[in-house]
Amino acid sequence: NQLAETARTFARGDFAARADVRSHSEIGELAETYNRMSDQIQDHIKRLHAAAQENQELFLGTIKALAAAIDEKDPYTRGHSDRVSRFSVLIAKELRLGPREVRNVEIGSLLHDVGKIGIDDRILRKPSVLTEEEYRYMKQHPEKGASMLAPIKNMKEINPAVKHHHERWDGRGYPSGLKADEIPLIARIVNVADTFDAMTTNRPYQKSMSYEKAVARLKELSGTAYDPKLVEVVATLHRRGELKD
Ligand SMILES: [Fe+2]
Incomplete structure (x- = not known):
């Protein structure tokens, strides 16, 4: 019935x-x-x-x-997290990642440098080139960040962005020396977005480049420092004028 x-x-x-x-x-x-x-x-x-x-x-x-x-x-990087996040999300969407992955990319890119909270300000804010020892210490920030987030179960998919955002495509990055596809995609995305923002904003020992120049620089290092596919995506987004605010 x-x-x-x-x-x-x-x-x-x-x-x-x-x-x-x-x-x-x-x-x-x-x-x-x-x-x-x-x-x-x-x-x-x-x-x-x-x-x-x-x-x-x-x-x-x-x-x-x-x-x-x-x-x-880090006074030199004001607004950095926001811009890296904007670039990262644009890249993730261009790659047609699903909504959950795009969200992970958004959160991972906002938090990628969380480990810098554990880095001494005198070194973080040093206006001159770091000594080798200071640089080695500075390079601990991805692992420091990863340990900070490790106890949070829901951050499991985000954590690789924090831990591996300084790996290089050719395996000469840190902390793990992962190569190419071994580097989690989320970390490769944040890496390219992070570098792009570093290139296009003023830093203590480097004046900002134009977007045009930064894209050209990424292309030069495509396949050595950066994932070629992602460099292509950044170039496409730039060509379409989508990287600007
Ligand atoms: Fe970093």
């Missing part, structure tokens, strides 16, 4: 299923109660969605605040 059929539909997960039984009998009353129950469940689902949405926004807000704190540590 109709009520039983509706109940089966409902049980399969279609919570909008409604029984249409017009009768004053007990069955009719049952159908009405049943419909009220469905409405309640629908309402709960709506509220759950809203709560999840709010949670997501709070989470991203917290990540952005943390990214701003990282940028604040």
